[in-house]
Amino acid sequence: MNNSFFNRKFVVQGIFITIALVIVARLFYLQIIDDRYLLSANNNVMRKVIVYPARGVILDRDGQVLVQNEPVYDIMVTPREAKDIDTLLLCDLLGIDTTDFNTRMQKARAHSPYRASQFMKQVNATTFAKFQEHLYKFRGFYYQNRTVRSYPDSIAAQFLGYIQEVNERDIEKSEGFYRPGDYIGASGVERAYEDLLRGKRGVKNQMVDALNRPKGSFMEGKYDTVAVTGDGLVSSLDKDLQVLAEKMMKNKLGSVVAIEPSTGEILTFVSSPSYNPNMMVGRDLGNNYMKLLNDESKPMFIRPIQASYPPGSVFKVVAALTGQQAGVINEQSVFYCPGGYRYGGGRAIMRCTHVDGATGLVKSIKMSCNTYYGYVYAKMIDSRGMSGPKAYDLWREALGKFGLGHRLGIDLPGEKPGLVPTSDFYTKRYGNGSWRSGYNISLSIGQGELGITPLQMANIMAIVANRGFYYRPHLIKGIGEKQIIKEEFTEKISAGVDPRYYEPVIEGMSQAVNQGGTGAASRIAGIEMCGKTGTVQNPHGENHAVFFAFAPRHNPKIAIAVFVENAGYGGTWAAPIASMLVEKYLKDTITLPKYIQDRVYNANLLPKPKKPKEADVKKDTTKNAKDSTKNKPVSAPLKSAANDPKKEKSAVLVHHSQVRRTHE
Structure with missing residues (x-):
């Protein structure tokens, strides 16, 4: 009996101990591990x-x-x-x-x-x-x-x-x-x-x-x-200038970039078409973002730093400067322009729109002579005592110093480097390294495979305005109360061409605007603006209108590039836009005739929506139809010149014979 009582005693004790341990464990969990009640209690008294x-x-x-x-x-x-x-x-x-x-x-x-x-x-x-x-x-x-x-x-x-x-x-x-x-x-x-x-x-x-x-x-x-x-x-933005530039670029595709040459500060940065930034605020941000993303005109695409175009005639400025630095031409160099530059043994021609006759360096810039720069490029590639690819590498290196083919380092994400192909690109294309200037002669006038951004175009003008150097283009000139500027935007970068070589080029640009050259319609009374028009070939539609300039000639305050897609002639569309912006910035007035201003403000140069081709319309209706030739042998594809080494050279000559003059 005593043993039975003894056993019951320990069983009861065990039960109480177990219950106590469970309670302690639960309390520990609730108070230490699980914070639900703590959060609830705290939320009742403190937040x-x-x-x-x-x-x-x-x-x-x-x-x-x-x-x-x-x-x-x-x-x-x-x-x-x-x-x-x-x-x-x-x-x-x-x-x-x-x-x-x-x-x-x-x-x-x-x-x-x-x-x-x-x-x-x-x-x-x-x-x-x-x-x-x-x-x-x-x-x-x-x-x-x-x-x-x-x-x-x-x-x-x-x-x-x-x-x-x-x-x-x-x-x-x-x-x-x-x-x-x-x-x-x-x-x-x-x-x-x-x-x-x-x-x-x-x-x-x-x-x-x-x-x-x-x-x-x-x-x-x-x-x-x-x-x-x-x-x-x-x-660095000038708000009034930005408003004016956006007004002029309404209903147009393209870019306007203006830079203060002495600092690299960007005065105007227009990517058109744009959008109202207030659309990207509030609870409708997501819906608005998708609308903009699906817009065919691509308003989210930042054209000044992400679009890459053939530079056209502005490239002749770079060609003239690098050619002088390389010693293949000088201010007295003259080439005869019969209306085009012949190459490939005279079998192909890169045409001009008219005969310039005997043309020197200054005249070549003023009249934008393609023939002159065909000769300059030939001398750079063919007459330097080395193979074409090696001479091309030196030419490409000189372009790099002007900021072409690489990012300039603007303080915006997403900048693209543009394109200056390597010599290996052409060696691979033509199957060997024995190619010469005739194989890519369109590069001489800023066409072909070259691609540069509007920011790089404006920066070229800043380099010329400074007679040989630039500061990295940037959009923020001061940070915080102390107006700190990032160190990388104070670095003076050389373009690798001696200052003395700039004067004949600048003289040609001045004459192009002020003495009856291709940019005469953009002349500003009382301001010697130095500029260059361009009409860049566009295989997908109307040509692109381009104008590059800086002003005034001495102690320049503004360098500008205007690029209007699918607009036609640079002198007709891009030049007036640049002229009005330059005059507004320097004189706070616009004296260009009102009918020209109205034409620019009111023009709608957006591409017309393409009508679907008849074949595309019928495509869906015939999608499930049986191919009547299903059991017939398939013909071998035609052999292209690109696949036939023997025909490569003649194909290239034919291709480049279609290159036209890129100025008015």
């Missing part, structure tokens, strides 16, 4: 509110606002606390329906029933004012202040860029700096200077009562941290 800093504002070079901030509000919810909600009233105040309300609440619960998350983001001030009056009725709901970007003048969209909500990749790359719901620069200057513009978040510990009403700061703000506003930026 940690993230204080988001305002992003730095962006000004133009004269202090006028380009980008500023305006307040918005994120409505937050803690699902577990959201009880006895008047759903219909809340939906009415926020402009949503009950289905939307339920979807948002489900998303919040999936995030965490005990942690606050976004219920609705970027509520504008008007809507929020109505909601705030009734906030005490919606237990578990509160708000966070935010700011979003605002663009007072709705200009320079591709330059300024936009911000968007961070994704998982952004959060991962930031090593914890960004959190879900934060915003980050997505393009343009907003992206390039994100680290400076974003500022630093703060935290405010706020006491609340059971009805979610604020009751002051916890411990009088002892544990709060202050948000730090992002650094402001002063851009």
Whole structure:
């Protein structure tokens, strides 16, 4: 009996001990591991509110606002606390329906029933004012202040860029700096200077009562941290000039880039067509982004730094300078122009539009003589005592010093390098290394495989204006209160050509505008502008109109490149645009005849929508039809010249015989 009692005693003790251990374990789990009740309790008396800093504002070079901030509000919810909600009233105040309300609440619960998350983001001030009056009725709901970007003048969209909500990749790359719901620069200057513009978040510990009403700061703000506003930026852009340039480029495809030669600061940066940057703000950002992305005119494409075109006649300026530096021509060099340059043993011709006769260096620039530069290129490649590929490499190296074939280093993401093919490209194309100038003669006049960006075009003009050097083109001239400029934008970069070789080229450019040359229609009274027109071949439609210039001739203040796609003659379309912008910048007036101004402002040069070909229309109806020749032997493809080494040279000659003059 004693043994039985003894056994029961230990069983009872064991039961109590087990129950005690379970209770202790549960308490440990609830108090140490599971934070649900802690979060719930804390949310009942104290709330940690993230204080988001305002992003730095962006000004133009004269202090006028380009980008500023305006307040918005994120409505937050803690699902577990959201009880006895008047759903219909809340939906009415926020402009949503009950289905939307339920979807948002489900998303919040999936995030965490005990942690606050976004219920609705970027509520504008008007809507929020109505909601705030009734906030005490919606237990578990509160708000966070935010700011979003605002663009007072709705200009320079591709330059300024936009911000968007961070994704998982952004959060991962930031090593914890960004959190879900934060915003980050997505393009343009907003992206390039994100680290400076974003500022630093703060935290405010706020006491609340059971009805979610604020009751002051916890411990009088002892544990709060202050948000730090992002650094402001002063851009190099001239707002008034930008507005004018965008007005003139309306309903046109192309670019306008203007640079201050003495600093490399970009005065005007137009990519057309553009879009209203305010479209990329607010809750419709995603829908608007897709509309712009699917727009056939590609407004999101940043043409000044991403489009690559044959440079056309501006390249003759580079050819004249590098030719002098290489010693193959000088100011007295004269070549006879009979209306075209013959090559390949006289079997092919690169034509001019008229006969220039005996042509010297200055005249070659003034009249944009193709023949002259055919001879210059031939001397560069064929007359330097070395193989064609080796001489070409030296020629290509000289172009690189002018910023061609590589990125200039502008402070925008997405810059493209353009294209100057390597000698290996041609050696591979022609099957051996014995090729000479006749095989790619179109390069001599800025056609063929050459591709340069409008930014590079404007930079060439800055180099000529400076007589041999440039500063990296940039869009931000001052950072923060101390107006700091990045060191890389103060570096003076040589183009590799002695200053003495620039004067005859500049004289030719001056005569082209001021003494009856190809750019005479762009002449500005009282300003000696030095320029060069160009009409660049476009195999896909109308030729491209181009004009490059700097002014004034002495102590230049502006270098500019205007490129209008599918417009025709450079002197007709690009030159007047450049002329008006230069005069506006230098004299704050425009004296070009009104009928020319009206023609530029009102012209619609956008390509007409292409009608579907009859074969394309019928394609779908015949898609499932049987091929009547299904069982017949398939003919071998025709052998092209590219596949036949014996025919390569003659094919090249025929191709280049179709090259036309690229000036008016």
